Amino acid sequence: MPWTPECKSGFDEIDSQHRLLFAISNELLDIENPAKQQDEIKYLLHHLVDYVEKHFRTEEEYFVKYSYPGIKEHKVRHAEISNQIREAVTLSKSMTQLKEQLDTMLDKWIRIHVLIEDKKFSAWAVSKGIIK
Numbered sequence: 001m002p003w004t005p006e007c008k009s010g011f012d013e014i015d016s017q018h019r020l021l022f023a024i025s026n027e028l029l030d031i032e033n034p035a036k037q038q039d040e041i042k043y044l045l046h047h048l049v050d051y052v053e054k055h056f057r058t059e060e061e062y063f064v065k066y067s068y069p070g071i072k073e074h075k076v077r078h079a080e081i082s083n084q085i086r087e088a089v090t091l092s093k094s095m096t097q098l099k100e101q102l103d104t105m106l107d108k109w110i111r112i113h114v115l116i117e118d119k120k121f122s123a124w125a126v127s128k129g130i131i132k
């Protein structure tokens with residue numbers, strides 16, 4: 001899950017948080033033997049869940065600050081992602097199963113969200129002259 005320039009939102013605080021989310025996600029994706037690396041997975045997931053929530057709060061503060069009209073829809077997407085991560089953690093019957101779910105879903109939860117949903121906010125902010 002590479003960080004590319006097209007992932008940039010134009011807001012420094014959001015971008016540095018996104019980079020850290022990519023880094024934690026990549027650490028999880030790099031795990032090769034989930035059965036033997038259970039502690040590592042638990043540790044990383046704990047950080048991912050925590051940091052995703054902190055990050056969503058930050059983004060939502062920006063939406064409020066600038067009266068972003070897409071706030072309602074974007075907050076729904078955030079809630080869905082948080083729920084899906086929690087669901088994967090609670091419903092998985094083994095670390096191997098959880099790891100399989102993460103492998104297919106992290107890209108969608110994090111990268112696609114950054115590239116599509118967060119970009120809508122960036123484009124709007126550019127159109128309003130909030131960022132360049």
Ligand SMILES: [Fe+2]
Pocket residue numbers: 059074078113117118
């Ligand atoms: Fe977002």
